Amino acid sequence: MSEYGASGPSSIECRQIAELLGDYLDGTLPQQTRELLDWHIEGCGPCVAFVNTYRGTINAAAKLREIEIPGELKQRLLAVLRSQRASHQARP
Numbered sequence: 075m076s077e078y079g080a081s082g083p084s085s086i087e088c089r090q091i092a093e094l095l096g097d098y099l100d101g102t103l104p105q106q107t108r109e110l111l112d113w114h115i116e117g118c119g120p121c122v123a124f125v126n127t128y129r130g131t132i133n134a135a136a137k138l139r140e141i142e143i144p145g146e147l148k149q150r151l152l153a154v155l156r157s158q159r160a161s162h163q164a165r166p
């Protein structure tokens with residue numbers, strides 16, 4: 075007798091969760107597979123932690139994409155452009 079019997083969605087493993095997580099969070103998994111992941115993750119602490127970490131990474135990446143050009147870099151670019159223009163104007 076075991077909680078992890080042959081029947082039901084317990085056939086999915088933590089390793090498979092990790093492999094499928096990208097598609098899972100993208101929402102591109104077939105519903106049946108997604109339900110298997112949901113079912114497993116609900117009852118699996120390590121996978122919950124993994125999902126949270128993965129989501130955090132995605133959020134961090136999304137935030138990075140939102141930033142266009144860092145202020146410092148922008149200032150440096152402007153400085154370069156100004157100095158180029160200045161050298162053009164500084165003809166004898």
Ligand SMILES: [Zn+2]
Pocket residue numbers: 087088091114115118119120121
């Ligand atoms: Zn797991």
